[in-house]
Structures are given as structure tokens and as C-alpha cells.
Amino acid sequence: MMSPYVYEPACSPHLAGRLAGSYPEILKITGSIEELLERHTAVVVEGAGGILVPLNETETMLDLMKALGFPVVLVSRPSLGTINHTLLSIEVLRSAGLSLIGIVFNHLEDSVPGNEDIENDNPGIIARFGDVQVLGNIPYFTARDVKNGIWEDFDRNMPGLDSISEAVTD
Structure with missing residues (x-):
């Protein structure tokens, strides 16, 4: 799975999640990345919007970056x-x-x-x-x-x- 979340319209993750009725969750994202790492020697993760952009109502992209440690x-x-x-x-x-x-x-x-x-x-x-x-x-x-x-x-x-x-x- 390349991305566990795909939203329309193109906007910040927290707003896209709110509009879709399902916010991005760090555990789901990190789980998807762990699955990719089992099959590939390297994984590149692209952020969305910037370091301090909210991912959901309580976490930012920085929280995701820290969870991954890449x-x-x-x-x-x-x-x-x-x-x-x-x-x-x-x-x-x-x-x-x-x-x-x-x-x-x-x-x-x-x-x-x-x-x-x-x-x-x-x-x-x-x-x-x-x-x-x-x-x-x-x-x-x-x-x-x-x-x-x-x-x-x-x-x-x-x-x-x-x-x-x-x-x-x-």
C-alpha cells in the first residue's frame, strides 16, 4: 500500500480528514510504512503541507516524523x-x-x-x-x-x- 489515506479536495490533512469523516492516524501510517519496509530496502515518505501542519485534531506532521524517526x-x-x-x-x-x-x-x-x-x-x-x-x-x-x-x-x-x-x- 503506497498511502493509507487519499483525500479530496487537496488541503491540509486535518481538514481533509474532517471533511471525509476519518482523520489520518499515526499508527495506521507507521504500520503501512513498516509493511513497505518488509518488502523494500528503502522507503521515502513525503509529508503534506509542512512540518507543523495538523495531521488530525491532536497531532502534526512533526509528530509523525518523530514516530518514524527517518x-x-x-x-x-x-x-x-x-x-x-x-x-x-x-x-x-x-x-x-x-x-x-x-x-x-x-x-x-x-x-x-x-x-x-x-x-x-x-x-x-x-x-x-x-x-x-x-x-x-x-x-x-x-x-x-x-x-x-x-x-x-x-x-x-x-x-x-x-x-x-x-x-x-x-
């Missing part, structure tokens, strides 16, 4: 406003005792004209102040880009792939 790859955006948000996320992860492998910057849209300096500077300043490795940058791309082979350059954009691979197979 090393974390933080995904952030490189755009205006990300420095404080990302450094706070790093602090929360470390305060919770979770192992942070590094950060991947995900470009959710084309660069806003005039913001190139910001998007080029933010990863470095976050790495320095957060004392964290930048694992790579995922560029913005469209469905057409995928058809045209954008993934052929993926390794160049993701120099930290080896760090991720090593952490998830340990």
Missing part, C-alpha cells in the same frame, strides 16, 4: 520570503531531534523577472545560517519539458543525490 530531506522554495520560513523549519527539525540530511530547493514556477538575485542568493544564505547542505535545485518545468527530456540533466541539478541515497539505505 532522516529528513527538507524541500523549500528559493523565492522571496523563504529565508525565515526555511531557517525556522530547520530549527524545529533539530529541536525535535530529527536528523536533517539537507535541503532541496524546488522551483514551483518560473523566476519572477527581477527576482533572480534573490533566488540565487537564498540557498547559500540558508545553507550558511542553517548549517545545512544544499542537496540540489529542482528547476521549474512543464509537461512539455518532461516530454523533451528535462530529466536528462537531473543529476547536474541535484549534486546531493548521493547524500540522500546513503541516508535512506543506512
Whole structure:
């Protein structure tokens, strides 16, 4: 089972659960992941919404992360406003005792004209102040880009792939 919960519409887990009449439960999620680990050498778990987003009425994604104890790859955006948000996320992860492998910057849209300096500077300043490795940058791309082979350059954009691979197979 890839995911024990699938909700519509796309919204925070607690709201989706409330609307569906069934909240996500950490024990059910961890049980599903344990089943996957019996069949696979590595399992990647994608969070929903952010570290402190409510999972249900009493628990957050952080509670799930702590229950799993997996090393974390933080995904952030490189755009205006990300420095404080990302450094706070790093602090929360470390305060919770979770192992942070590094950060991947995900470009959710084309660069806003005039913001190139910001998007080029933010990863470095976050790495320095957060004392964290930048694992790579995922560029913005469209469905057409995928058809045209954008993934052929993926390794160049993701120099930290080896760090991720090593952490998830340990």
C-alpha cells in the first residue's frame, strides 16, 4: 500500500480528514510504512503541507516524523520570503531531534523577472545560517519539458543525490 489515506479536495490533512469523516492516524501510517519496509530496502515518505501542519485534531506532521524517526530531506522554495520560513523549519527539525540530511530547493514556477538575485542568493544564505547542505535545485518545468527530456540533466541539478541515497539505505 503506497498511502493509507487519499483525500479530496487537496488541503491540509486535518481538514481533509474532517471533511471525509476519518482523520489520518499515526499508527495506521507507521504500520503501512513498516509493511513497505518488509518488502523494500528503502522507503521515502513525503509529508503534506509542512512540518507543523495538523495531521488530525491532536497531532502534526512533526509528530509523525518523530514516530518514524527517518532522516529528513527538507524541500523549500528559493523565492522571496523563504529565508525565515526555511531557517525556522530547520530549527524545529533539530529541536525535535530529527536528523536533517539537507535541503532541496524546488522551483514551483518560473523566476519572477527581477527576482533572480534573490533566488540565487537564498540557498547559500540558508545553507550558511542553517548549517545545512544544499542537496540540489529542482528547476521549474512543464509537461512539455518532461516530454523533451528535462530529466536528462537531473543529476547536474541535484549534486546531493548521493547524500540522500546513503541516508535512506543506512
